[in-house]
Amino acid sequence: MASAPNDDELTSTGWIDRALDGRLEKYRRWWRMSVLETVDQEEVIKQRREEAYTSPRYLFMLAMSAGIAILGLLLSSPAVVIGAMLIAPLMGPIIGAGFALAIGDYRWLRGSAVALAAGTVLGIALTALIVFVSPLQTVTAEIAARTQPNLFDLAVAVFSALAGAYSMIRGREGTIVGVAIATALMPPLGVVGFGLATANWTVFSGALLLYVTNLMTIALVATLMARLYGFSARLSGKQTRWQTALIVAVFVALAVPLFFSLRQIVWESNAARLIRTTIIAQAGPMARLSNIEFDLNAQPVSVSATLLTPETRENAEELSEAALAKQLGRPVNLSLTQFRVGTGEDAEALEILAARASSRDALNEESRLLEERLAVVAGAGPDSITIDRDARRAVVRARIPGASLATYRTLEERITRASNEWTVRIEPPVIALPTIVFAEGELTEEGRAALDLVAWAAQRRAQPVSLTGGSSETRQVAAAVLAERGVATTLVVGGPVMTAGWATALDDTPAALPTG
Numbered sequence: 001m002a003s004a005p006n007d008d009e010l011t012s013t014g015w016i017d018r019a020l021d022g023r024l025e026k027y028r029r030w031w032r033m034s035v036l037e038t039v040d041q042e043e044v045i046k047q048r049r050e051e052a053y054t055s056p057r058y059l060f061m062l063a064m065s066a067g068i069a070i071l072g073l074l075l076s077s078p079a080v081v082i083g084a085m086l087i088a089p090l091m092g093p094i095i096g097a098g099f100a101l102a103i104g105d106y107r108w109l110r111g112s113a114v115a116l117a118a119g120t121v122l123g124i125a126l127t128a129l130i131v132f133v134s135p136l137q138t139v140t141a142e143i144a145a146r147t148q149p150n151l152f153d154l155a156v157a158v159f160s161a162l163a164g165a166y167s168m169i170r171g172r173e174g175t176i177v178g179v180a181i182a183t184a185l186m187p188p189l190g191v192v193g194f195g196l197a198t199a200n201w202t203v204f205s206g207a208l209l210l211y212v213t214n215l216m217t218i219a220l221v222a223t224l225m226a227r228l229y230g231f232s233a234r235l236s237g238k239q240t241r242w243q244t245a246l247i248v249a250v251f252v253a254l255a256v257p258l259f260f261s262l263r264q265i266v267w268e269s270n271a272a273r274l275i276r277t278t279i280i281a282q283a284g285p286m287a288r289l290s291n292i293e294f295d296l297n298a299q300p301v302s303v304s305a306t307l308l309t310p311e312t313r314e315n316a317e318e319l320s321e322a323a324l325a326k327q328l329g330r331p332v333n334l335s336l337t338q339f340r341v342g343t344g345e346d347a348e349a350l351e352i353l354a355a356r357a358s359s360r361d362a363l364n365e366e367s368r369l370l371e372e373r374l375a376v377v378a379g380a381g382p383d384s385i386t387i388d389r390d391a392r393r394a395v396v397r398a399r400i401p402g403a404s405l406a407t408y409r410t411l412e413e414r415i416t417r418a419s420n421e422w423t424v425r426i427e428p429p430v431i432a433l434p435t436i437v438f439a440e441g442e443l444t445e446e447g448r449a450a451l452d453l454v455a456w457a458a459q460r461r462a463q464p465v466s467l468t469g470g471s472s473e474t475r476q477v478a479a480a481v482l483a484e485r486g487v488a489t490t491l492v493v494g495g496p497v498m499t500a501g502w503a504t505a506l507d508d509t510p511a512a513l514p515t516g
Contacts, residue, residue: 052096069190070127076140088186098222126332127193147206162223282320300331432502455485464503469494
């Protein structure tokens, strides 16, 4: 049985408690006099209120930010995406909601929530509309980067929100620019719109989780910072406890799915390493992996590998498949191709042949995906697409109702930029060619642009054009410009205005691959 403390022990313990209380009181006094009393709470609250409500300016800037964001995402341009982050006005109502919750101003909180809801709906609707009418609907690297949030994203949002709330409380709002870039509210919202427009619910749900994570984290961390700086003085103890419980519950609710997402990312990284090491271990120390592809989301897990080895093993595929299934804890479907190589020049030559074989398989798959994409984007059937895999070129006989020649040329440029070193040529249908404008016998800028478009269309169709009207001199000038582009012309006397047209009746037989 333990003995009761003696008087000396009680005296010692009491002295320590008094010393700790005194030190804590000293820090509280310093915090109150040196920090809290230097903050103009009324001015801070006034500024936060001004930016927290719905207004025409807020909706306009949000729409502009959403438009810039989705175009940057579709073009996979980080610079454009960053520009959208900087002008997005969502930070105002989010921080406002945090301060409103801290001081218990529920009218202000309701106004901020309405502004956030209106901005979110507008952003999703506008980005979805742009994606729906856009010829580009590919999941780019910028889009994919915002579809799998994890605990690290939550940590980024926490640190960014701490910096943002501090800068607003202490009057150093220049820091908010970095916070806007770090938390990236508008790009995830744009990806939500992309997922909605393309009915890609994996993209939709992942981006929505990232957006909600950033939004809630900024608001709740702003609440904690406001309370730390004394903005919650008017709240009762019961209200403070209720707020604390709410904040903890929200963070836990966000952390759980983000934790599982992070665990999945870690598993995939380890699985990729295990796949490589297991195949090599079963094939022998002299074997080398020439090419490997795998899909960890398939059921069973799909793995395709090309192996260079001095001695092929008949059961290498079965052994590797069984070992992988054991290591990954999932069924595996392995396709293993073995190339026997020796040493010296023969080994090098065979390795090159194996690499070419793997490259050919990859090229065939790439061309198949490109053909499917062109059929959707250009409104063409498979019989209207000609693919030259060796030259990495594709010709599409596009038919888009109501599209102009300028639209077809712009579409060709965009598809080519997004087609990973493939050259794409769009052959437009037989539609009206533009008028060639001259002023005092000289080509105008509009006339040069029209001739450039005529030359492009004639090259793509490999057909001559006719120039009708204008003076003899202007017809010769226009014909010379087209001749420089390799386009044959027929000159026809007509009225004072020069028009371009197709020189012959055209059929619908497939054209050869053009050289222009």
